[in-house]
Amino acid sequence: MDNLVGILEEHPFFNGLDRSYIDMIAGCATNARFDAGSFIFREREDADNVYLLRQGKVALEVFAPNRGAIEIQTLDEGEILGWSWLIPPYQWRFDARAVELTRAIVVDGRCLRGKCEVNHDLGYELLKRFSIMVGQRLDATRLQLIDIYGVPA
Secondary structure, eight states: OHHHHHHHHSSSGGTTHHHHHHHHHHHHHHEEEEOOOOOEEEEESBBBEEEEEEEEEEEEEEETTTEEEEEEEEEEEEEEEEOOOSSSTTSSSEEEEEEEEEEEEEHHHHHHHHHHHHHHHHHHHHHHHHHHHHHHHHHHHHHHHHHHOOOOO
């Protein structure tokens, strides 16, 4: 677990987070590996994890009838994947596919939600950080839509 604490402390998403919170999060964390082309999660599945990317690339995609998968954003090492574990109904809103071999720290969302219910300060700190990420994902989606549909004349 000490190794996970160190990794979490060094991850940009948790920069400046109190060490006691890092210890709580580490109690819910494990290592994971995803081969290139494999789906980490699929839209509408239960969202029970958050992923801290340590190596590799992950494509966030939505499926559109008659178009197939549309890539919204690609995430790299040092980024975080998944916010749907935090907000009801706890279902993924995108597909996440490993573009190349990807290694991540997986934090069990149910475990972490439970800790946030007990420690509201931890929950507030995480909500602030995840809110920024959600805004960034919405911006990326907006730009992708503009690229697909163009600007009307």
